[in-house]
Amino acid sequence: MSNAAGGESGASGAAGGAGGRLLKLFEAHRLTPTQRRIAHCLVRRAGDAPFLSSVEVAELAGVSQPSVTRFAVALGFDGYPALRRHLREVAPSSTAPEVGCNEYQQAVIAEIENLRHLAAVLADPGPVSRAGALLAGSVPLPVLGLRAAGAQARGFAYFAAKVHPDVRLLDEGGTMLADRIDAAARAGASALLCFALPRHPREVIDALAHAREAGLTVVTVADSAFAPVAAHSDLLLPAAVGTGLAFDTACAPMLLGRVLLESMCDELPDAQARLEEFDAQAAARGVFVE
Template sequence: MSDSPAGRLQELFEGHRLTPTQRRIAHCMVRRAADVPFLSSVELAELAGVSQPSVTRFAVALGFDGYPALRKHLREVTPGEPAPTTGTPYNEYQQAVQAEIENLRHLCELLADPAPVERAGRLLAASRPLPVLGLRAASSQARGFAYFAGKVHPDVRLLDEGGSMLTDRIDAAVRAGASALLCFALPRHPREVVESLQYARSSGLTVVTVADSAFAPVARHSDLLIPAAVGTGLAFDTACAPMLLGRVLLEAMCDGLPDAQARLEEFDAGAAARGLFVE
């Protein structure tokens, strides 16, 4: 069992078929793992943006008589105190930053077990070519990963535009020898991403996914999903944790590429010869 409150919650939810509303509650609970044992059903419903009866039904779906029984169980398996509040209230911008700091703390706890990231790194390093998928909100994450990965991996193929050509490009990658696909999936989740992952797996690709939650719609179409929460306190979501997880996956992939350092040095030499960067 994981030693972190978030990890214990993840284990509690595993094996249950949750509705989209229930996945939203579960995601909220993981993000607020330290506070959840001390929240009322009304408070949890407000945080998750659902109705109080939905929280009760969620507890029953997990096998408890109701939310009080679930909360009692959480207090037994995740003992502790709710996070202290600061004496000076944060403004809305500071609250957004604090939420992202908390997301990074959760990611840090997750990475205490490096096995999933190490496995992902080996899968990505071995795939020639390596397709990297990210549409709409996730396109910048995919593009950033592909940019840096291209410095060390011999054949990275960015898939950041949807449409009928997307399936063709997956087919082309498979014909060229691809064995894995990396997907960045962030809310709101385009239906096309879910369909593309389903198609990629049916074509024989192993799907590695970075998503905002282990309960995201792409989860059932991923062979290996590593979650990194997004911030929701501003008008548009913030994605510091998914970006950092992408860099961590790059590091793990480099560990699986014996010539990664040589490729980087070759790039730096070429960049210097061309005067590419201003020093």
């Protein structure tokens, strides 16, 4: 089943391995905001990218056809046809469906590829370590995630509250969102963690811009380094979503959130003591069935 264009999911067909190769190609160049939008579109449609015409890419990205041509030239190609030939040369194996696999199995296989790409990215632990230090040092720590990203934000906040003294979940939009960000900043917050997944609500972009104006350092977990939130993030950690089903799957962003929790715990000297205290209290109250 392909993705519904109007739902919370993104466009269908992205393969983890192909998306990783596209990211490496695009990240090696300085791109304009319009070109980043095209790059984000191609990463999201990594499985289809080698076969899309420049007109189709323009329609999907919401830009003009000449913008797609200029994008290809900015990457060092003579034009879009040369870029498409290159994509066909570097990504044919990842676009081929697994023989004998049904659509559900293919979705799982694509998600496994996303996790493999995340593992490769984490070979350099520097960005996650920096993020962990920023999050641990922010008291309170606001955690933002709206719509599709709400589950990731709630999951992170639930576990983070066991080791961090003051975690504030921001999973509802509206006019009070800016007020809650301001309140966190006044209370001493120095950083904000955001989970941003497609489709990206405009409200999240506005909230991140407001957070930075309030003096907060924005750490973002997003589906791509070219996601719309990138321009409003101080440290962006990408983790691809699976797009083979009607609604996106977010195994890699969820796992990256847990990795961030581990990094944050490493920076909190009393994290282990807090966990032990929670376990003792939970046992005394009979919270869990053993």
